[in-house]
Amino acid sequence: MATTTGYEALATPRFELIPIRGMLDAAGHLPVGSVINVTCSPKHGLERTLDAAQALAGLGHRPIPHIAARLVRDQAHLDRLLDQLAQAGMDEVFVVGGDAAKPAGDFGGAAPLLERMANAPQRPSIIGLPAYPEGHAIISDEALATALAAKREFGDYLVTQICFDPARIRTWLGEIAAGGTHLPVYIGLPGVMDPKQLLAISLRIGIGTSLRVLRRNQGMTDQMLGGAYVPDALVKNLLPLFEVTGEVPLAGFHLNTFNLVPPLLSWQARMLDELTVTEAG
Numbered sequence: 001m002a003t004t005t006g007y008e009a010l011a012t013p014r015f016e017l018i019p020i021r022g023m024l025d026a027a028g029h030l031p032v033g034s035v036i037n038v039t040c041s042p043k044h045g046l047e048r049t050l051d052a053a054q055a056l057a058g059l060g061h062r063p064i065p066h067i068a069a070r071l072v073r074d075q076a077h078l079d080r081l082l083d084q085l086a087q088a089g090m091d092e093v094f095v096v097g098g099d100a101a102k103p104a105g106d107f108g109g110a111a112p113l114l115e116r117m118a119n120a121p122q123r124p125s126i127i128g129l130p131a132y133p134e135g136h137a138i139i140s141d142e143a144l145a146t147a148l149a150a151k152r153e154f155g156d157y158l159v160t161q162i163c164f165d166p167a168r169i170r171t172w173l174g175e176i177a178a179g180g181t182h183l184p185v186y187i188g189l190p191g192v193m194d195p196k197q198l199l200a201i202s203l204r205i206g207i208g209t210s211l212r213v214l215r216r217n218q219g220m221t222d223q224m225l226g227g228a229y230v231p232d233a234l235v236k237n238l239l240p241l242f243e244v245t246g247e248v249p250l251a252g253f254h255l256n257t258f259n260l261v262p263p264l265l266s267w268q269a270r271m272l273d274e275l276t277v278t279e280a281g
Helices: 006-011 023-027 045-058 075-087 110-118 141-154 166-178 195-204 209-218 232-243 261-280
Strands: 014-017 035-038 062-068 092-096 126-131 157-160 185-189 250-256
Touching: 006 232, 006 250, 006 261, 014 023, 023 045, 035 045, 045 062, 045 075, 075 110, 092 110, 110 126, 110 141, 126 141, 157 250, 166 232, 185 232, 232 250, 232 261
Parallel strands: 014 035, 014 250, 035 062, 062 092, 092 126, 126 157, 157 185, 185 250
Antiparallel strands: none
């Protein structure tokens, strides 16, 4: 699963879409066959995510639905979800704890759900797990480490939450390796969007420290193009990590689109052109 070069990682990323109005229009801008994570929220529920994933498959994409453990009521509900996935030909899921204030039923977090899924006859072949280089807004670092240790035997790869500090990402990769986690990692990148909106989203999900690093070391205004934030400096500092053979292999980039796909694709094309010129030089 490991990607050999940073260029390949940027050229063939995974995308993430939110299953709200306009999602299919956004997906229509992506190359056919794109790998697309479909998020899940307490407001819209698991069924919305699965319906959106099936619609994306109908457009020729490869959807990866998010399964929020706190929204699964019981074993019978889990079995129905897994049956629906199998019937739709979706063999990969991304399992998260979920943001619901209270569990809908038997599962308070991802680990117990993963344990149940492990013995299910319809278990998807590939399972992704979230990771938090900068920590979590409401979960302690110790609890995150314990949870990762409990979940890693059930997962096939990790996807990091957005982090604006490449140095922190490098340090975190060493930390999880030292803790015994060697799953391939997709690095989550912010999309191209209005900086105020990005700041609001980042603060809401607890990405405060690396935002301060961004402001101090790079400057938000230096990361602007046409009035929108662009992750140029972040990506350029992360690309060398793909050339290093470490204990934790890097599998690629995971682009958080926030359904703003066209500007993100324009940015991706520009970055790839710049990398091509640099390598040619």
